[in-house]
Amino acid sequence: MSQSNGIIVQKFGGSSLTTKEFRQRAIYHIRKQLSQGKKVVVVVSAMGRKGDPYATDTFLQHIKENGNSLKKREMDLLLSCGEIISATTLSSMLSELEIQNIVLTGGQAGIVTNDDFSNAQIKRIRPNRILDELNQGKVVIVTGFQGITESGDITTLGRGGSDTTATALGVALQAEYVDIFTDVIGIMSADPRIVRDAQQLDAVTYEEISNLANQGAKVIHPRAVEIAMEQKIPIRVRSTFSDDEGTLVTSNEHLKKSKQKFNIHDKIVTGITQVPHIAQIKVFAKDGEYDLQLKVFKTMAENQISVDFINVNPLGVVFTVHQDVLDKAIELLRSLGFEPEVRRNCAKISTIGAGMAGVPGVMAHIVEALTANDIQILQSADSHTTIWVLVSEDDMERAVLALHQKFFNTSNHKE
Numbered sequence: 095m096s097q098s099n100g101i102i103v104q105k106f107g108g109s110s111l112t113t114k115e116f117r118q119r120a121i122y123h124i125r126k127q128l129s130q131g132k133k134v135v136v137v138v139s140a141m142g143r144k145g146d147p148y149a150t151d152t153f154l155q156h157i158k159e160n161g162n163s164l165k166k167r168e169m170d171l172l173l174s175c176g177e178i179i180s181a182t183t184l185s186s187m188l189s190e191l192e193i194q195n196i197v198l199t200g201g202q203a204g205i206v207t208n209d210d211f212s213n214a215q216i217k218r219i220r221p222n223r224i225l226d227e228l229n230q231g232k233v234v235i236v237t238g239f240q241g242i243t244e245s246g247d248i249t250t251l252g253r254g255g256s257d258t259t260a261t262a263l264g265v266a267l268q269a270e271y272v273d274i275f276t277d278v279i280g281i282m283s284a285d286p287r288i289v290r291d292a293q294q295l296d297a298v299t300y301e302e303i304s305n306l307a308n309q310g311a312k313v314i315h316p317r318a319v320e321i322a323m324e325q326k327i328p329i330r331v332r333s334t335f336s337d338d339e340g341t342l343v344t345s346n347e348h349l350k351k352s353k354q355k356f357n358i359h360d361k362i363v364t365g366i367t368q369v370p371h372i373a374q375i376k377v378f379a380k381d382g383e384y385d386l387q388l389k390v391f392k393t394m395a396e397n398q399i400s401v402d403f404i405n406v407n408p409l410g411v412v413f414t415v416h417q418d419v420l421d422k423a424i425e426l427l428r429s430l431g432f433e434p435e436v437r438r439n440c441a442k443i444s445t446i447g448a449g450m451a452g453v454p455g456v457m458a459h460i461v462e463a464l465t466a467n468d469i470q471i472l473q474s475a476d477s478h479t480t481i482w483v484l485v486s487e488d489d490m491e492r493a494v495l496a497l498h499q500k501f502f503n504t505s506n507h508k509e
Contacts, residue, residue: 099133099267099268099269099270100131100132100133100270101132101133101134101135101228101267101268101269101270102127102132102133102134102135102269102270102271102272102273103135103136103137103260103261103263103264103267103269103271103272103273104120104123104124104127104134104135104136104137104260104272104273104275105136105137105138105139105238105256105257105259105260105272105273105274105275106120106136106137106138106139106275106334107139107256107274107275107276107277108139108140108141108142108143108146108149108150108180109142109143109276109277110275110276110277110334111138111139111141111142111180111183111184112141112142112143112146114187116334116335117183117184117187118187119334119335120136120184120275120334121184121187121188121191121193123273123275123334124136124188124193124233125191125193128193128233132270133228134233134234135224135228135233135234135236135263135267135269136184136233136234136235136236137236137237137238137256137259137260137263138177138180138181138184138235138236138237138238138256139176139177139180139238139239139256140176140177140179140180140239141176141179141180141183148175148176148179148180149176150173150176150239153172153173153175153176154173157169157172166211166212167211167247169211169212170211170212170214170240170247170248170249170250171248173239173240173250174199174200174237174239174240174248174250177237177238177239177240177256178197178199178237180237181197181235181236181237182197184235185197185235188233188235193233194230194231194232194233195232195233195234195235196227196232196233196234196235197235197236197237198223198224198227198234198235198236198237199236199237199240199242199248200236200237200238200239200240200241200242200248200259201240201241201242201246201248202223203219203221203223203224203234203236203237203263204219204220204221204222204223204224204266205219205240205241205242205259205262205263206218206219206220206241206242206243206244207241207242207243207249207251208243208249209243209245209247209249210249211247211249211250212249212250212252213250213251213252214241214243214249214250214251214252215251216241216251216258216262219262219263219265219266221263221266221267224236224263224267225267236259236263238255238256238257238259238260239251239255239256239258239259240255240259253315254314254315254316254317254318255315257274257314257315257317257318258315258317258318258321260272260274260318261318261319261321261322261327261329262318262321264322264327264329265321265322265324265325265327268325268327269327270328271327271328271329271330272322272327272328272329272330273329273330273332274313274314274318274329274330274331274332275332275333275334276313276331276332276333276334277333277334277335278313278331278333279294279332279333279336279338279340280294280295280313280331280332280333280338280340280341281294281295281298281303281306281313281331281340281341281343281365282294282295282365283295283364283365283366283498283502284365284366284367284494284498285367285368285494288368288491288494288495289366289494289495289498292498293502294341295341295364295365296341296342297341297342297343297344298341298342298343298364298365299343299344299345299346299448300319300320300322300323300343300344300345301323301346301448301479302364302365302446302447302448302479303316303319303329303331303343304316304319304320304323305444305446305479305480306364306365306367306444306446307319309367309369309442309444309446309480309482313331314329314331314343319343322343323345326344326345326348328342328343328344328348329342329343329344330342330343331343346448361447361449361501362447362449362450362453362456362501363445363446363447363449363450363456363501363502364446364447364448364449365446365447366443366444366445366446366494366497366498366501367443367444367446368441368442368443368444368490368491368493368494369441369442369444370441370487370490371416371417371418371439371441371487372402372403372414372415372416372417372440372441372442372484372487373414373415373416373417373420373436373437373438373439373440374403374412374413374414374436374437374440374472374473374484375412375413375414375415375420375423375424375427375434375435375436376410376411376412376434376435376436377390377410377411377412377427377432377434377435378409378410378432378435379408379409379410386410386411386432387406387411389430390411390413390427390430390432391404391411393426393427393430394415394423394426397422397426399415399419399422399423399426400415400416400419401413401414401415402414402415402442403442403473403475403482403484404475405473405475412473414440414442414473414484417438417439420436420438424436437472439486439487439488440472440484440485440486440487441484441485441486441487441489441490441493442482442483442484443482443483443484443485443490443493443494443497444480444481444482445460445480445481445482445483445497445501446479446480447479448479450478450479450481451478451479452478456481457474457476457481459500459501460481460483460497460500462500463496463497463499463500464483464485464493464496464497466496467492467493467496469485469486469489469492469493469496470485470486470489471483471484471485472484472485472486
């Protein structure tokens, strides 16, 4: 559990650093914590998004236009530049305000990784340099998304890498909490682009946000949550452009002790998410064919095709793949002598909530809500905290609206 050592980790995503005005908002949050006597570690992403001059995608596009043959080791060297530009820019602005600070790369901050370039895993963190600089009264700005190998090569941490940097540092420093600043006010009960009156969640468990993130919500990367969960370091998902404290992510035990504070009323469902562009594949076994499952899933694995929503029965298998790899999957199955039955343009809808564990009737409510809206369920699966249904992509938004109305008693409409 985190200690009262006065250390706060603040992570600012690319959308929070795009313009000078946005960076000033980030500095506002830094100064606010300093005024409360906190020691502040700031983790930054590359500035902006695709199309912006220093965004990660811009560097990738640059290489595509110049040979498109950069090795992974050298690619990591290039991609690390985005965070360095962000960190040094923020440093200059803080120094202008006479706020002492220092910029550390991931390696200088003590983040040691394996040598899986472009998707490195953190092996350990040596936070001594950070602690020394904090004790000298400095704000420590750390470049997110990167580390260094034992032999001194720069690595990047893959998708969600800056979130991972922030929570890993939070654990290593035993921070009071980790603030993940984004361009949204917190974690919502559904995608507000679909559900106009989606509700901001005051607090969720680590397990719930991991499921939400894995099933389509893109507020924080699930790997970052898992790191924080190991040592029960609280996370707050907040907006850079608001003073609202956002959504607290913490342990189920902590939430149970704090129901009144977080206005929690034993909700069965925490959120509804959706993943579009999915295809369903059915492969049927012939008489006496008992190794179909092994053939199918081994072939998919050997060809790096991720399968999901798996149902296995004596007649064959049913599973889903992302539509981008569907044609390759069909080709592979035909090479094995199968003629798969395929349904394109599907979407996976997930109903998530720690409160549904052991509660009867949740699936009945889901079926009732979708049936009332003439939405066909193509496939379903469940765990103790999540129920998934596969629907036609044309029905995706209506399905999300229907389920949100059923479990949150909101009006069934969108702008």
